[in-house]
Every structure is written in C-alpha cells, then in structure tokens.
Amino acid sequence: MVELETVLVTGYSKAPQGTVMYEVYKYTGVVLEINKHTHVIENVEISFIAEIGKNFIEKLMIGYCLENGLEPLIKRIKSHYIAPSQQSVIVALQSAVQRYWDYFKIEEDTVTLP
Numbered sequence: 001m002v003e004l005e006t007v008l009v010t011g012y013s014k015a016p017q018g019t020v021m022y023e024v025y026k027y028t029g030v031v032l033e034i035n036k037h038t039h040v041i042e043n044v045e046i047s048f049i050a051e052i053g054k055n056f057i058e059k060l061m062i063g064y065c066l067e068n069g070l071e072p073l074i075k076r077i078k079s080h081y082i083a084p085s086q087q088s089v090i091v092a093l094q095s096a097v098q099r100y101w102d103y104f105k106i107e108e109d110t111v112t113l114p
Contacts, residue, residue: 011096
C-alpha cells in the first residue's frame with residue numbers, strides 16, 4: 001500500500017443566522033487536504049451554496065504553508081472575502097488547523113526512539 005503524502009482535516013463553526021448557509025447547513029464546514037511534510041494546503045472544500053464562493057475560498061487558501069502561522073491567511077481572507085459568513089469561515093479554518101497541529105503533536109509524542 002502506498003503511503004499518502006497528505007492528511008484530511010475538518011473544522012466547523014456555526015453559520016450566521018439570516019444567511020442561506022445557515023438555512024441550508026446551519027454550520028460552516030471547512031475541509032483541508034494538507035501535505036504532512038510541507039504543511040501546505042493542497043485542496044479545500046467549504047460548505048458554500050454558490051460555486052463561485054467555493055472556488056474563491058479555494059484560491060485564497062490553496063498553496064498556503066501553515067508553518068507561516070494562521071494570521072497572514074486570516075488577513076488575506078478578511079481582505080478579499082467580504083460577506084456575513086467571513087468570521088464563521090475563519091473560525092472553522094482555525095478549528096481545522098488546530099486539529100491538524102494537534103495531530104502532529106500526538107504523532108511526535110508516539111514516536112519511539114531506538
């Protein structure tokens with residue numbers, strides 16, 4: 001079996017009331033495929049209704065290296081994604097990235113030295 005170079009992580013937050021996202025999903029979901037060696041986001045899926053929104057968030061996030069910290073990516077989102085669900089997207093992203101780094105902390109803790 002071939003070892004994958006990526007991991008898939010998810011994060012969720014409550015969608016803002018009064019939006020189509022809330023009426024359909026109730027939550028904002030962010031799914032990130034991240035290269036576990038380079039920590040670069042390779043693929044993104046988000047629970048938007050409109051395809052243009054999904055594609056736009058992909059353009060904002062794909063290729064970003066998480067080793068640079070999350071603040072530059074959050075700033076990028078705030079600068080380019082002006083919508084009621086902006087904060088919900090950011091919170092879901094933060095949740096997914098925290099889960100990713102927690103996974104690596106657990107992996108490091110379980111490595112046994114010879």
